[in-house]
Amino acid sequence: MKNKLKVLRAERDWTQADLADALEVSRQTVNAIETGKYDPSLPLAFKLSRLFKLTIEEIFEYEENGS
């Protein structure tokens, strides 16, 4: 699954640690999501959606053959 997390974070001038703190996850988790190594759970996707004030579809793009 592709995502715009890195761009959205950069637009707000947040570090991975800032975002991790806001989401109550580790910095490693934020990095794994950004690099596409890990797909977040639905509750975490909703947290991201609320934090960035965007819909989940605006943050994440589902790929048929992706992970």
Add this chain to the structure above:
Amino acid sequence: MEKQMTKTTDWKSKMNQQTISLAKWTFAWVLTIALATFGPTFIWESNAWISFTAILISFGIGLGMILANIRHLNTQDELMRRIHLESMGLSLGIGVVGGLSYSMLDSSNVISSNAEIGHLVMLMAITYLISVILKVKKYK
């Protein structure tokens, strides 16, 4: 964002508390195991009732350690929880398959030594440890 930072500090301190709690329970369990194992030989000269009490205490503290482990797992974030659960699944699988194979090697006299439960515990612990390290590295 400030409110969220306070919540995060709560989450992090809760996670640290649970990690310390798990460490204390694990240390206590190891101590009671050592006491129940070596006590009959070196302290109370094979008194069956004292041995039974020591084993019962060890069992009770072991249960406490299991609960502390569950609480610790529940305070982890979702990626770490996934890493730990996958590692637990792997170590359980390796434990069952490896343990049964080891037992069959013993019962069919392919190996000269007796199959010890301690070897199985070591196999599972090492599998768990290696799996956690590799998975943490994978998601880095």
